[in-house]
Amino acid sequence: MFLDLTSDQEFFQETTAKFLADQVPPATLQGFADGVPADFEARYWRRGADLGWTSLLVSEDAGGGSISGRGLEDLCLIAYEFGRHAAPGPLVPASLAAAALGQAGTHPEALAELLAGTATAAWCHAEPSGGSLDITSDGGDLVLNGAKRPAEAAGRAKYLLVTGRLDGDFAQVLVPAAAPGVTITPLRTPDYSRDFAAVAFDGVRVPASAAVGPPGQAGQQVAWQAQAALVLAAAESAGAMRAGFDMTLAWASDRYSFGRPLASYQALKHRLADMATWLEASCAIAAEAAAAVRERSPDAAELASAAKAYTGQYGTELMHECVQLHGGIGLTREHDLHLYLRRVVLNRALHGTPAEHRQRIADHVVTREGL
């Protein structure tokens, strides 16, 4: 996805690519239609943690460490490979929860488990329309009421990083998923190597020490996490696009009609050229957005939205073109193409649709142009 990798980064990406190709090849993923088996995922995730997946957004002081000193970009490399292999695993929520804990310097035991991959976390951030999550102080405790959905990987998470409002300001709290008053209801999703849940909080009481950072001052951290989620989704979609495109290119070269390869028809060559352009542009905007978010630069929010809007729209556009160029086989479950289609379909609608992000971008434009 990035062109300017260090040799350490190349090795890191390559190692994960090999691991995923070995652990979750398409034939294995095809067997996960009813969900990824829990014992498989637990083992797989621990080994991924050994490869460094979980530690990238956490500073060395806090027990983490990146490959290049640019942790978010390192994580984008992994996300890209996750897309390219349609890989399962709570990469985004686990990384963002670890980032929040590391940044706040709280919950060292939970953080250690997340880093080791022996436990996972979900980030309870998105809310059902009209929903909210209120945090109130009560004596020495914090009390949570409200609902969150969709929360990725909440079903198997040991910890929930919950973003809510305390007296109108953002606060984040780490809640054990097993805490009394927490109800986790699985949701259905087109991407069956991912899982989502609706999480209800009904008078969930935690000690004040559950707060991640000073309560009421989490706004910047939450905004950063949200931007990071956007660029990770964009990087992952770019990876899935690469996989779908490569398969389609190979198919078009091997398949014949009227005595010549599909790839020799100019009408199809031109569409493949368009697709190559969308793919390169997706990599480019995802990479620039990742750098901007990592640097917390002033245009990070706008670039993250642009990366999400672009890869959201053209990710599905490209994959549906892949289906089209495959013909009937592209519509089947037995062919592997759908694995990558599922991933871009999911990522398009998660964390805001392309149209929602275009509205946000327009807000930035209007502000900048002083209109």
Added chain:
Amino acid sequence: MSSESVEEFRARARDWIRATLGPASGYAAAGLNHRPEEEELAAVAHDRVLQRRFFDAGLAGVVVPPEYGGLGLTPAHQRALNEELGGYEWPSRFTVPTMSPCGAVLLEHAPEELKREHLPAILRGEEIWMQFLSEPSGGSDMAGALTTAVADGDDWVLNGSKIWTTGAWWADWALCLARTDWDAPKHAGLTMFALPIRQRGIEVRQIEMLNGARDFCQEYLTDVRVPDTHRVGEVGQGWTVATRLLFHERMQHNSPYVTSPADARQGTAEASPAAIARDAGRLADPLARDLVGQARTLDLAGAALQRRVAAGIRSGQLPDTASAVARLFFTLAQVRASEIKFELAGGAGVAWDETDGAAAGVGDSFLIRQAGAIGGGTSEMARNVIAERVLGLPRETARDRGIPFRDVPRGAAR
């Protein structure tokens, strides 16, 4: 001066720019503008003065070697200059096509004497260069050029016609692709020449475009004598030189030879989609904001892609032909942006007066929506390059390979 660090250079450029240059103005950029000839000529003259000021300030030809009048600095210095230029005027006619692709190709292929004479002249604002490539018989199939050069002593004598040069009527010199051997196969019989445009033997006709602009030109060459010392590249190597022109052209504003504001939006003459929406009274309309967001997304993705492709080509991770990827994106994004602006302008795009502000006249621009997808090579040709040269898909069958050019089937002359 070659030891000047990027940051020193940036600081020097910034001070000078802020103290010297005016704001980027609506019509400053070269392009297909519909306006009176005197105004266009005044803008050209102003560009010459501007270029001279850059030169005198030691800010012209950043990556051009000192022996040719440049600074001998790095692409990073050029980028710094472009970043500092945001919002300010710049001599657009000396950037594209004068310095890139023409100047860049002179550096690569011209004989020493030609380089020493003309590169400094360009940098001093004295020479605006054009590309004489397309012909009435075809632009996409550029190697099918019919304009002919015949050797005569130490000279060549050129006859034929070139077309679609934007601004030849106020330009000075041209790189002209001509056929020097009709018996060689198509690509092998071409040679590139440098020639002054304003001379007896070259008649320049302005062509009116459908938006009223008259910058498009056709040139008729009749017995034009060009000394062999003005040949650029070897005899029969014209196609190699021409592909370098195309390469540098596709690099657009990422070429290290181009001085123009890094934030392209600040450099364009046209009103932004958001300004059009405001003046059309639609800024609060969520549909309008979707379009504004869409245009901006394409801007950002396109700029990121340009940088990615340029970096990939520099490092050798992408083939030179990958510049067609950026080119294709740009053509399609421009087409879409034109449509978005037209949509945002609403009725004021087609029936307006001065009170309509940025929405006025958008319909006129929309008339030439396809210009960006034709000039500089069509989007179809970019797709061919990507498919065949980047992705390696099978070539189209062609009836012009391996036979003498004179036997290649041709359409009726236009």
